[in-house]
Amino acid sequence: MFNIFTKQTKKKLGEEKTINFSKDGDIPKHIAIIMDGNGRWAQKRRLPRIAGHKEGMNNVKKITTYASKLGVKVLTLYAFSTENWKRPSNEVDFLMKLPVDFFDVFVPELIKENVKVNVMGFTEHLPKHTQKAVENAIKETKNNTGMILNFALNYGSRAEILTAVNDLLNEVKQGNFTEEVDEDMFSNYLMTASLGNELQDPDLLIRTSGEERISNFLLWQIAYSELYFTETYWPEFSLVHLEEAIGSYQKRQRRFGGLKIEGEASK
Numbered sequence: 001m002f003n004i005f006t007k008q009t010k011k012k013l014g015e016e017k018t019i020n021f022s023k024d025g026d027i028p029k030h031i032a033i034i035m036d037g038n039g040r041w042a043q044k045r046r047l048p049r050i051a052g053h054k055e056g057m058n059n060v061k062k063i064t065t066y067a068s069k070l071g072v073k074v075l076t077l078y079a080f081s082t083e084n085w086k087r088p089s090n091e092v093d094f095l096m097k098l099p100v101d102f103f104d105v106f107v108p109e110l111i112k113e114n115v116k117v118n119v120m121g122f123t124e125h126l127p128k129h130t131q132k133a134v135e136n137a138i139k140e141t142k143n144n145t146g147m148i149l150n151f152a153l154n155y156g157s158r159a160e161i162l163t164a165v166n167d168l169l170n171e172v173k174q175g176n177f178t179e180e181v182d183e184d185m186f187s188n189y190l191m192t193a194s195l196g197n198e199l200q201d202p203d204l205l206i207r208t209s210g211e212e213r214i215s216n217f218l219l220w221q222i223a224y225s226e227l228y229f230t231e232t233y234w235p236e237f238s239l240v241h242l243e244e245a246i247g248s249y250q251k252r253q254r255r256f257g258g259l260k261i262e263g264e265a266s267k
């Protein structure tokens, strides 16, 4: 099989490193990204924080298009958390307008790329204009059969899990439910359920900007995800950085709690 290798050099501390990424290798089906570092990217350039978010939005377009071309099935992007309301109101207002700007311009390209938009989160609490932009994008791309671009908007994993528990309790109270709850059944009550059994859990979780924490993102779903942290701020996270992250994933051996498969060469 023909492999394309991208050479990525110069990592932190001046050490030289070559990252092998293969387009014909194992491409993670579901990639989730915590797009962090917009504010610091702007600060470094003496720009207001919102300029960082705008640049971050532009980067969403590039990464989405490339992920789709690579054959990723689901790209989940953490765009606004249930905790982000604590930010200054001008920043929150700006973030709430981003989906309007983004979908206004980008939906035709998403259609061309056969990308389907999905949104998970407590969307009922979003401003009306944000809800409308999101609903339109979902409607306009609903017949697309390629990659799912899944925005987490007003999303928080603990609240998601509690909502699932309360929904289950209600079912029990109504007498609809008597069996024991197992993992598959519980997953069906989470916001990722619509992605289907095969795709609800990310294979690879990326966080940009040097922070190494999960920040209430997909706590149930990342139980066996491969984690990848990079110093790069989100607006600068390029196609080569994505290849680097996937290259790192391709070198890992996923065991899901089991043992190394006999006879399989260690990568």
Ligand code: FPP
Residues within 6 Å of the ligand: 035, 036, 037, 038, 039, 040, 041, 053, 056, 057, 060, 078, 079, 080, 081, 084, 095, 098, 099, 102, 103, 151, 209, 234
């Ligand atoms: C975290 O960076 C980033 C966010 C809270 C917002 C992320 C949103 C985008 C990248 C745009 C999304 C686009 C659409 C279409 C919805 P930060 O502000 O916390 O950065 P900092 O840690 O450097 O301050």
